Amino acid sequence: MRSKYIIIGGSAGSFQAITKILSELPKNYNIPIFLCLHRLKHVRTGFVEALSIKSKLPIIEPKDKEMIKNGRIYLAPANYHMYFELGNYFSLSTEESVNHSRPSIDLSFLSAAQVFKNNLIGIILSGANRDGALGMKEVKDYGGITIAQDPEECQVKTMTTAAIKATTIDHVFIVDEIINYMKNLQ
Amino acid sequence: MFEIVKNITFTEYKEIINIIKTTYNVDFVNYATASLKRRVERVYNLYNFKNVEEMLAKIKADEEFFDAFLKETSVPTTEMFRDPQMWIDLKEKVLSKISPRSEYKIWVPEITTDEELFTLLIVLYEMQILGLTKIYASTNIQQNIEKIKTGVLDIKKMETNSANYTRHNGDYQLSKYFDLEEKRAIFDQVLLSKVEFKFNNFFDINHIDSGFNLILFRNRMLYYNPNLQNKALDIVYNSLQLNGHLIIGINETMDGSVHQTKYSLISKTENIFKKIR
Numbered sequence: 023m024r025s026k027y028i029i030i031g032g033s034a035g036s037f038q039a040i041t042k043i044l045s046e047l048p049k050n051y052n053i054p055i056f057l058c059l060h061r062l063k064h065v066r067t068g069f070v071e072a073l074s075i076k077s078k079l080p081i082i083e084p085k086d087k088e089m090i091k092n093g094r095i096y097l098a099p100a101n102y103h104m105y106f107e108l109g110n111y112f113s114l115s116t117e118e119s120v121n122h123s124r125p126s127i128d129l130s131f132l133s134a135a136q137v138f139k140n141n142l143i144g145i146i147l148s149g150a151n152r153d154g155a156l157g158m159k160e161v162k163d164y165g166g167i168t169i170a171q172d173p174e175e176c177q178v179k180t181m182t183t184a185a186i187k188a189t190t191i192d193h194v195f196i197v198d199e200i201i202n203y204m205k206n207l208q
Numbered sequence: 209m210f211e212i213v214k215n216i217t218f219t220e221y222k223e224i225i226n227i228i229k230t231t232y233n234v235d236f237v238n239y240a241t242a243s244l245k246r247r248v249e250r251v252y253n254l255y256n257f258k259n260v261e262e263m264l265a266k267i268k269a270d271e272e273f274f275d276a277f278l279k280e281t282s283v284p285t286t287e288m289f290r291d292p293q294m295w296i297d298l299k300e301k302v303l304s305k306i307s308p309r310s311e312y313k314i315w316v317p318e319i320t321t322d323e324e325l326f327t328l329l330i331v332l333y334e335m336q337i338l339g340l341t342k343i344y345a346s347t348n349i350q351q352n353i354e355k356i357k358t359g360v361l362d363i364k365k366m367e368t369n370s371a372n373y374t375r376h377n378g379d380y381q382l383s384k385y386f387d388l389e390e391k392r393a394i395f396d397q398v399l400l401s402k403v404e405f406k407f408n409n410f411f412d413i414n415h416i417d418s419g420f421n422l423i424l425f426r427n428r429m430l431y432y433n434p435n436l437q438n439k440a441l442d443i444v445y446n447s448l449q450l451n452g453h454l455i456i457g458i459n460e461t462m463d464g465s466v467h468q469t470k471y472s473l474i475s476k477t478e479n480i481f482k483k484i485r
Contacts, residue, residue: 064375066291085459085461085463086430086459106242115243115283116427117243117246129246
């Protein structure tokens with residue numbers, strides 16, 4: 023079986039969902055997970071530490087051109103877009119903000135879709151803008167699996183409903199179902 | 209509104225890169241694909257090309273368009289005083305120690321937009337060492353030089369710029385250095401006149417200058433693949449004086465490069481390096 027990759031996008035109201043997901047994943051979870059979460063541009067530190075509290079897996083902000091390794095969780099660093107290259111490594115970018123965001127969920131999802139194609143699972147969580155909707159469409163168009171957090175469960179449902187409108191969503195899940203799905207991928 | 213343009217396949221992208229190489233001897237082969245491909249698609253969209261052939265023909269036949277193409281594919285430098293702590297460390301750990309008796313040569317290679325340069329000028333001015341310094345900024349994109357020389361910034365960017373200026377503990381208000389209009393902020397032309405612009409290709413070894421005390425090279429290598437990053441590191445290493453300083457972006461790295469051992473780290477979090485051998 024080809025190796026899988028999971029990319030998760032989230033904004034306002036996604037922190038709780040993310041920490042719950044991270045706390046439930048076992049220590050030997052092997053699939054690389056990319057987190058693209060809206061965050062303050064000028065605050066570089068603290069986010070990884072906050073996410074790490076409940077995670078059994080190491081969380082890393084990748085450096086430019088860092089190799090992607092299994093069993094790690096990667097968080098898009100503040101004030102950079104996070105891209106993926108053929109050859110299994112990251113590229114960072116300081117291109118213009120998209121949807122007022124850098125990192126942009128759309129750009130990360132688009133890049134991941136082009137590189138990982140049908141080996142990619144795209145997950146969109148709670149958020150207050152439309153970032154990620156087009157990215158989810160790209161994941162779907164390139165043959166990946168799309169999952170949206172159930173808008174009814176989201177603290178702010180703008181982001182998930184935008185994604186649901188933009189493309190075919192394979193699964194609309196509450197967080198517990200997302201966790202089960204992720205665990206069963208191994 | 210952000211739109212995804214998906215008209216260019218990897219094969220077509222490679223074709224475009226090859227045409228540019230053979231026509232203008234500008235080598236994008238070793239650029240990081242993810243961002244450059246997206247930026248090429250951006251140009252494609254901006255000029256409403258109907259197909260890739262049309263774009264290829266225009267690149268080949270129209271040198272002026274090619275300069276515009278380079279400008280649009282180059283990545284701007286986001287904000288003034290980006291990573292304020294870097295500017296604090298630069299002041300405290302490097303610039304406060306320079307000799308008042310000799311000229312201090314600074315190079316900003318691969319410059320695309322004005323923010324980094326304006327920031328540098330303000331820092332040197334506030335430290336009262338601008339008179340000691342000689343600043344060179346280089347690029348192979350004529351339109352970017354022309355744009356920087358106007359000193360014009362979008363007024364919308366000034367909020368972030370001012371906040372960063374304050375975070376770096378500036379002596380005044382950032383507005384001191386600008387004429388503020390309704391939509392534009394125009395940078396102090398006297399300060400700007402301290403910069404010598406050089407129009408050349410960074411990777412063309414015939415143009416390489418040397419003897420620099422400081423090279424400000426932040427977030428430029430992001431757009432290169434690892435091979436080209438090594439080449440860029442060769443160039444800056446050879447251009448730098450012994451004991452001179454090199455600054456790269458906070459998420460860039462020299463790990464795995466032969467140059468890693470030739471520098472000592474002056475600021476670990478801000479990636480300020482000193483050439484020691």
